[in-house]
Amino acid sequence: MSTLQFIMDNLNEVLYLSWEHIWIVGIALLIATPIGVVLGIVITKHEQFASRVLNGANILMTIPSLALFGLMLPILSMVDMGLGKVPAIIALVLYSQLPIIRNTYTAIKNVPPALVDAARGMGMSKWKLLRELEIPLAIPLIIAGLRTAAVMNIGVAAIATYIGAGGLGVYIQQGIARVYPEMIMSGAILVSLLAIVVDGGMALLERVATPEGIKVQRKLSR
Amino acid sequence: MITYESVTKVYGKGLNTVTALDNVSFTIPKGEVVVFLGPSGCGKTTTLRLTNRLETLTRGVITIEDQNIMDIDVVQLRQRLGYVIQAIGLFPNKTIAENIAVVPKLLHWDEERISKRVDELLEMTNLDPELYRDRYPAELSGGQQQRVGVARGLAADPNILLMDEPFGAIDPINREEIQDEFLKLQTKLKKTVAFVSHDIHEAIKMGDRIAIFEKGRLVQYDTPEVILTQPKNKFVSDFVGADRALKVLGLMRVSDIINRTPKNIIQGGDRSAEALHFLNTKDSRYGIVLEHNKPIGFVTQKSLKYEDGPVRDAVEPYPVFLREKTPLRDVLSSMLMYSTPTFCVVDDDKNFAGTVTYNDIQKAVKASYADETENVEPVETEVAS
Incomplete structure (x- = not known):
């Protein structure tokens, strides 16, 4: 109850921090999506790089977020951006790569070879093939990758508060420092809530972006 | 017209090579349906896929309408050749009309011409345009999907059609029906058709000529009647089946x-x-x-x-x-x-x-086999050699 009280008492700050949190995650996703999708598509056409790129993205995922901030600190300090939102966003972009690349790669690979064959046999160029067939069929899975990345990044962004990125993590960090349980709880609950809402929103987007014909196919094959 | 001259396809490099097609030469005359027949791995599909350059020729020359296919831009070549594969080749994200319109769109036809052509083709393949134009492939039965596949192959009115086991995935009753419909269309349209099949019944029914492949070689290239009554060797007669007298009856009419x-x-x-x-x-x-x-x-x-x-x-x-x-x-x-x-x-x-x-x-059956009984000896020596 007192947690709710805390939120009501600090509503303006809560809204500001939530907005900041969403902003960091949003910007990171906007940057990560084109990079990840393009890389994912490129490695389906140049299979020899596929395992290398996927492994690289995998390794990025294994670095703990605090360690990643630490690693970037000396490098970004050289351009005077060691702390704040910039390193936070860079970290989130890096973390997003694995789900986005892997889903894009898998989705394009999953397009039935008979369809690709038919398209090529009818004289579609590689571009046309990608635009008319492969991407439309891959879209649901690509967005599922974005969804994973977004939800994961909401959690990681909470830690970015340690390098002064702001966001809802501020409540958790400061709550711990001040031994202020209501503050910690507010931060934790709001971050979780945010993750749930974004997850739901992305699920909706996934449904909207699925081509009509694919929806019909799914419904009928059930 | 399509000609194949010493066409050879080798997969792999160095010591690990597999010859999929070995020195195959034959001609598909203008306006005829030629069925490429044989067991899987015999080279029939490879021959078809070499024609629209989905596979690359190792040696030899393929020409369509007296033009070497290697001299034609690959995308243009494919747009010139109608391509029909099994029903699974329809694009599930596109409506029936959009599926049929693929090649006309690639050729930059204007909207009106495309939609007119789509309706025309749907009617030609016995599908009501009003009913099916805006449906998705998943909503159609296998037989209807295959009709759309044929319509899509015919969309830009190509002179040549390449068909890769087009009716292979359909139940027998619908297959008969679609084969009949296609034959009826073909008598009107007179396309030059290369048709891959593993089904001897289909080959006899559809083909003006049949090209029988075995292990990458063209074993016999003849009309169905000759293939049935004068198989060149044991492979062909085995493939044609012991009931070939009955199959001859399928060819003859009252x-x-x-x-x-x-x-x-x-x-x-x-x-x-x-x-x-x-x-x-x-x-x-x-x-x-x-x-x-x-x-x-x-x-x-x-x-x-x-x-x-x-x-x-x-x-x-x-x-x-x-x-x-x-x-x-x-x-x-x-x-x-x-x-x-x-x-x-x-x-x-x-x-x-x-x-x-x-x-x-x-x-009538006896008469069609008369030649064979006289030629028993030469047939056998050919097998031995």
Whole structure:
């Protein structure tokens, strides 16, 4: 109850921090999506790089977020951006790569070879093939990758508060420092809530972006 | 016209090479359907895919309409050749109309021309445009999907169609129907068609000629009749099957053996005693009874013997009537079913056109094998070499 009280008492700050949190995650996703999708598509056409790129993205995922901030600190300090939102966003972009690349790669690979064959046999160029067939069929899975990345990044962004990125993590960090349980709880609950809402929103987007014909196919094959 | 000249396809490099196609030469004449037939891995699909350069030629020359395919831009080449594959080749994210419009769109036709062409093709393939234009492939049955596949291949009105086991995934009843429809279309459109199949029945039915492949070689290239009656070696005769006499019957039609002037015709109004006498003089055990030039049935000497009135009272009706275009296989089947050795052939107005007897069928089969029995020896030496 007192947690709710805390939120009501600090509503303006809560809204500001939530907005900041969403902003960091949003910007990171906007940057990560084109990079990840393009890389994912490129490695389906140049299979020899596929395992290398996927492994690289995998390794990025294994670095703990605090360690990643630490690693970037000396490098970004050289351009005077060691702390704040910039390193936070860079970290989130890096973390997003694995789900986005892997889903894009898998989705394009999953397009039935008979369809690709038919398209090529009818004289579609590689571009046309990608635009008319492969991407439309891959879209649901690509967005599922974005969804994973977004939800994961909401959690990681909470830690970015340690390098002064702001966001809802501020409540958790400061709550711990001040031994202020209501503050910690507010931060934790709001971050979780945010993750749930974004997850739901992305699920909706996934449904909207699925081509009509694919929806019909799914419904009928059930 | 498509010509294949010493066409060879080798997969792999160095020591690990597999020859998928070995020095194959033949010509598909303009306006004919040629079926590439053989077991899987024989090179038939490779030959087709070399034609639109989905596979790259190792050696040899392929020309379409006297143009080397290697001199044509690959995308343009493919847009010039209609391509039909199994129903699974329809794009699930596009409507039926959009699927059919793929090649016209690639060729930058304007919207109006495309939509007119789509409707025209849907009607041609017996699909109501109003009903199907805006549906998605998943909403159609397998047979309907395959019709769309054919329509899509024909969309830009190519002179040449490449068909890769187009009807392979459809149930037998629908397959027959679609094959018939395609043949009907083909008599009108006169496309040059390369048609891959592993089904000998389909090959006999669809092909003006059949090219039989074995292990990357072209074993025999002939009309279905010649393939059935004069298989070049054991592989071909095995592939064609032990029932090839029956398959020959599938190729021949009533019009090939019809007897238009049988001697044992009786009019329904004749008196029975006269008719009996007439049959006796003609040495015929039964007579065909006509009324106003329409066959109403047959009478036997036995049934006439105990009849006083006109012949028509003693008539036994025929269970079925034949048409001139009925395949002899169906005729034989009817004969076995109804144990009737003679059937009447009628025209569209049910007028009498002639008769077909079991003996006529047997004679026809024997005649088509006459060459083979004389050539037994050379056939065998060829196998040995």
